[in-house]
Amino acid sequence: MTHVLLVRLAAPLQSWGAVSRFSRRDTHSRPTKSAVIGLCAAALGRDRTAPVDDLAQLTFGVRADHPGTPVRDYHSVGAGRYPLRPRDIITDHRRAAAVSASMDTATGPGFGHHELADWYGAPKKISADPVSGALVSGELSRTALITERWYLSDAAFLVGLQHEDQGRLEAIAHALEHPKQLLWLGRKSCPPSGTLAVGILRGTLAEAFATKQLLPHPVQPVSGHRPWAWIQAAPGTPGAAPVNDQPVSFDPGRRIHTTRWETRRRITLAPTASGWEDIIL
Incomplete structure (x- = not known):
């Protein structure tokens, strides 16, 4: 049975x-x-x-x-700018180092400044875009990867x-x-x-x-x-x-x-x- x-x-x-x-x-x-x-x-x-x-x-x-x-569902991965939260640079030394190297301390705020939240950075593998100078994400710095996802x-x-x-x-x-x-x-x-x-x-x-x-x-x-x-x-x-x-x-x-x-x-x-x-x- x-x-x-x-x-x-x-x-x-x-x-x-x-x-x-x-x-x-x-x-x-x-x-x-x-x-x-x-x-x-x-x-x-x-x-x-x-x-x-x-x-x-x-x-x-x-x-x-x-x-x-x-x-x-439409997805895009990479490119663009990303909001950088103050706690990100406190808890992740890699982000802090990347942001520090990319910021112009002569004209922009340094760490601990109250305007830091207005700056932008990428979550991981960040680098400066050679054209715009914005902090963007690694190999996808210039072109976003478009993905298509289907659901029921x-x-x-x-x-x-x-x-x-x-x-x-x-x-x-x-x-x-x-x-x-x-x-x-x-x-x-x-x-x-x-x-x-x-x-x-x-x-x-x-x-x-x-x-x-x-x-x-x-x-x-x-x-x-x-x-x-x-x-x-x-x-x-x-x-x-x-x-x-x-x-x-x-x-x-x-x-x-x-x-x-x-x-x-x-x-x-x-x-x-x-x-x-x-x-x-």
Whole structure:
């Protein structure tokens, strides 16, 4: 008999990177297995170099109750001037030395002067721009690096983790509600909201997704709403497609993902589908 741990992933912003490179940071339309397994590993307090074989063995599925809206965030890094606070030069000798070398003490205020807060400097790796003389940031002194980052706004997903060992799922559920490390939904700027672990049910992912109502959300679903779900399947399953998000290692020195297979289907909620009040961890 298999059991399914249901995990609620909802927040003002989520970002599930799949092929992010350099200045463009994209987001998948739904949570990836790699990201969710990483979330569970962080909750359990595991180091990035620790094995995740036991977590990677879990069968993964996700139901898009509220897919959310893609939003683009514009970033610029480097160039320009930066406010220099008096406490910066007191606590960081490198900044103090750089500012001291760049300031004209014959015409400008020295350290301790009450007008020091009106001067400008860069937080780190500062140098004088050869054209303007302003203190700017290292190699990016003349040209700002423009980055493009994508998020899902107001999305809500129901993730399912299936396994025969109920005890393993109970340990993950407890960790998600009492995490040993900070948790976020894809990026550090995306903390989760509300309860994460919402229950453990007997059965399969398809059965769990069909027997539980949509997640509570400010936007109430219309009658007859049939959300999409993606459920991990065995290789060769008819209609299954490959996805390159099966985690092998999160070690920064050798981060490895392999291919798994999943099917995509509409979920029709059963007429007797129950809410969350009857789910007990």
